[in-house]
Amino acid sequence: MHDHPAELDYEWPTCVTPRCNRRLWVAEASRWACRPCEDATGRRIAELPGLFTQLDTTAMLMKGASRITSATSGSKTPPIPPRLDVLNLVGPGGIAARLAAIEDAWRKTLGWTVAPWRGNPAEAIPKHVAFLANNLLWACSSYEEVGQDIDDVRRLHVECAALVSGEKRPGRVQIGVCPTVVDDGWCGTQLTASTGSHRIHCGSCGARWETLGEWRELRAAQERVLAEAAGVAA
Structure with a gap:
């Protein structure tokens, strides 16, 4: 998979996971994703059914709703759950659909039929999880697009865990463009x-800045790029 040509410009293979990109160990050189990413993804996959069970409850869906009774509303029809973020995960297009999309892509690459389990998310999710867990090693070793799937599982797990714990997801701000050559x-x-x-990570070139000193280097490099661009424009 990863050849080792004699040319001096040979670049050692790195993990294809967007938030990792670290150089693979010698024993991993034939893989697409590193073992730490595989292990972390395996844990996240295994936790998804439990997170779904905690989210798929009336209490979670109605958390924060105002109490409305037939005496005050004039109707016995319950209100629409206010937690649309929860509903989006436990409903037909949520966790089950996102796992099914990954499974179908793996099955297509393997030459297998699409996943037969569809419909009720509560019944389908354990099936998707079992398939992904059983074939994760194959994907990390032989499936070139596995990096994006690993990141999709990570983001799905983060969304579920944040809602279960009641944590507010941290916001993100733009800090300029990547100055990496x-x-x-x-x-x-x-x-x-x-x-x-x-931590700051460029999703395109893989550059990272993690310490205060590296942040200062990033800002200085951005200013140089802007100055050079302004000079060219002038």
Whole structure:
């Protein structure tokens, strides 16, 4: 999969997971995703059915709703659940559908038929989870697009866990473009930073800034790029 040519410009393979991109160990050189990403994804997949069970309750769906009775509303029809964020995860287009999309992509690559379990999310999710868990090693080793699937599972798990725990997701702010030098000039991807983390990661070129000193280097590099661009324009 990853050849080792004699040319001096050979680049050692890195993990394809967007938030990882670390160099693979020698024993991992034939893989697409590293073992730590595989292990973390396996844990997240295993926790999704339990998170779904906690979310798929009347109490969770109605959390924060005003008490409305037939005496005051004139109707015995219950109000629409105010927690649309929860409903979006436990409903037909939520957790089950997002896991099914990953499973179908893996099955297509393997030459298998699409997942036969559809319909009720409560019944389908354990089936999807079992399939993904059983084939995760294959995907990390042989499926080139596995990095995006790993990131999709991570984001799905974060959404579910945040709602179950009642945590507010940290906001993100734009902090300028990525100044990393690439083959055709400089990256230029819009960077964002989370209010809940000190790490900055470019999803396009994989560059990272994690310490205060690296943040200062990032700002200085951005200013140089802007100055050069202004000079060219002038």
